[in-house]
Amino acid sequence: MAIDKRGRKLPKGIRQRGNTFEGRYTHRGESYTVHGNTVSETQDKLDDLKYQLKHGIYIARKDIYLSEWIEEWLEDYVKAHKKIGTYTTYKDLYHSAIRPEIALLRLQDITVDTVEQIYKRIKKKREYSKASMETIAVIIKGSLLRAERKQLINSNPAKAAELPIIANCNEEDKKQRIALTREQQELFMECAKESYLYNLFYVLLRTGMRVGEALALKYTDIDKKNNQLHISRTLKYVEGKFVEDTPKSKTSIRDIPLTDNLIKVLDAQRNYWGFKIDRIDRYLFCDDEGKPLYRGRVQTQINRAIRKAREIDKTFPDFTPHTFRHTFATRAIEEGMEPQVLKTILGHGSYAMTMDLYAHVLPDKKQEAMKLIENAF
Template sequence: MATDNRGRKLPKGIRQRSKDGFEGRFTYQHKTYTVHGETVTKTQKAMTELKYKLEHGIYADKKKITLNDWFTTWMEEYKKNQVKTGTYTNYQNYYNFAIKERMGSNLISDIRGEHIQKLYNDLVDNEYTLSSIKLVKAILNGCLKQAMRNGLIERNPVPLATLPRQKEKKERQAMTKEQQTLFMEYAKDSYLYNLFAVMLRTGMRIGEITGLKYTDIDKRKNVIHIQRTLLYINNEGYMECDPKTKTSNRDIPLTAALCELLENQRKFWGFKVERIDRYLFCTEKGEPLGRQRVQYEIDRITKQITAAGHDFPRITAHVFRHTFATRAIEAGMQPQVLKTILGHSSLTMTMDLYSHVLPDTKADEMEKIANVF
């Protein structure tokens, strides 16, 4: 039986290392496993835990764990019940598109800072935005930080890499008043006319308006309650999620024009939308309306416009939100009020919109004070 440096007997399978700590060794299914600990008690505990994992088939040799393997474990065991469904899906999508093919087959024990740096540089070359690369960094950092806590790697390599320099932001796209009028004129025959008109008058996000139910229209308080967002999850279908942020859960005041549009939509398909599970904006069969279907209809309308000889840019559903914000700023809506209607999490986001719109009106504003001097 082995003894420690003081000559005391040690438990079976444990010996004292020459410099520090203890080593525990045992055999399972003809293979030898070794663990280490600062004390005898910690070494025994490590041996017990490892034996349990081996007996229950949940042990993974850290020398053979790939990033793909560990990411799957991290998502299932550490993130699934901690983050919103939308966030979970977003992590999955970013990993699959930005990380998996580039370094997913690497062993996590082999990943170094230069591998992370190469990933960032490759994403820049493929025109990923800085905000997207920051999300990639957050995913990798959380994933590998947990691997380090679990003793699978000695060091988290993510902090060793440097994010790329911020490129000049693309100008926010919003329709001009002329473009807005032109689009709605050509959209008159569209089954999504009411949806486009409501988006222009509220600035709702696409997931918010497709998740809107007739029960969210509160005529007594004269507001629209934004309480959910509709999200499509691959292989699972449509799911209702909480709004994007805490401030996204909000009330938007009802105007007479909005009431008319929403009432028209309630009658549009000829079925009752008061059912608790029925979305106000839906397909002809009463099924959820997907983002791709909305985008297809936007593209169909813009093609008609350009075919008629008009110069018109390709737009997305998000452009309607920016267009609402632009019209609101032009009309003199105060930043704090616009912030609450849009559901921004900070006033900085709203003021960023102002910085985009105000340069176009500053000449007019200067004229207002020209006679003061």
């Protein structure tokens, strides 16, 4: 049973949202919501809703704010039907980017021009990446499509709305796209030797795993018989707790071949803290109490090693855990790994994603490639 801000129990189906209250009721698989300024007002609306639904006289709401509808859509539809990571991403973007721009807009008043103006205001306020803006559009389109299907609006105006022109990447994207040179890679690992996450950095650099996938690894994922590492989950921190989620896409569920050196490092990690990491519920990379690791702690350890590296090389760049993935892909391409093989190891959802990496790396090898075929003519 829910409680209000004062700790008082609320009636079934009612919860407090900010300074107002929300009542929810499910009828024949469909969720319905009412709002009120007080508990009694919300309860009256909820009772009236139940009566109308029971007697077949319910008429879809005709007066609802867009913000109210999107929040309802996030909680009742996205949270129930999408991955927890998707729900969290949508919710965060909604609150940071969309909500401030739609405060007084009513659902029934939204037009194509309204949606395009929302996009322009969001873009003007903050230079979001192309990927973030596309996700913002998905949120608005998806919520309005649901409103159309529930007959709250006649048609979805977001279908015809266009996003403003956005550069392919901003500074944040550029940081994500950094790949360490061989010299930087060696210097970093040397400076990270004292870090309790050294083994994690080693594994990330030599497998191309996403950091969430690595933090979700358990010893049972190591298949020594077939020399493979099974990737089947990712670890996220959502609403104050750690949550296991499925990987980014279907192709992200994969097996990564293991080398002898990787197996040695993984075995060493098993006993790193002095206790065996073989319990099925314990993560391979954890803290000294066996608890899961926050991504922020990974970044903190990276930053410490970077500061040491800059004592030797003042130009050493800042980077994020994702840089290990891009560095692995760069080394693989430089050593001649076939695109299809790299796609499988990285768990890319499309061949185009892998070829984009090739386009990023190969220009530096043009001269070398030309020399190789010089004697062919």
